[in-house]
Amino acid sequence: MQQRLKMEKVAPEAYRKVLDLNTYAMANVDPTLLELVKLRASMINGCAFCVDMHSTDATNAGENPRRLFALSAWTESSFFTREERAALALTDAVTRIGEAGVPDAVWDEARAVFSEKEIADVVMAVIMMNAFNRIAVSTRQTPRLDA
Template structure:
């Protein structure tokens, strides 16, 4: 497989806007939770570049290999907190939005844990990583060293 283009070189202004959203969520979402959101959405979307990058980033940030691997089956895994599970459910729903939107039970579970602003920031994090996944998949971005 060959990369089609480097979006950051061909459309730098648009790419910078997605980077700005990344900067926003980094400042507003717990770093551990953010890495789980990025890795989970990338798994759901099948983005090899992003799975590779965010798996490595999560490891560097102190995430365990066990939890990184369990993320692919998080609904069946005992390794995630109630807060993480709510964020992962919201991430899955936002990522799979065309399959029925974000169900009330998913939204309500997140709101039972976080403020309206915190939920908004988690949604923004899911939107951000989905944008990067779509850039990487459509341009066939390869993992570093591939």
């Protein structure tokens, strides 16, 4: 597959806004939690470029590869903390928002473990990752095998 266009070159101002959301998320969400959110949203969206990038980033940051592999079945895994599970449930619901919205049970569990500000920050991180996934998938951005 050949990449259709480079969004950062064709629409740099718009692309910068998505990068700004990433900068915000990096400053406000725990780094381990953020990588899990980024990777999980990318898995749901079928974004090969972002799955490769965020699994590599998480591994390089010291994340246990078993946890990364388990993200595809996180609801059945005991590898994740209560906070991570709440963030992953929120990631799933916000990423698939058109199917059922964000169920009250998911929101209530997030409220049980996070402050309102922390929930807002996780939601913004999910929105940011979904934006990047949609850019990469629609433009056919693929991981480099030689990287």
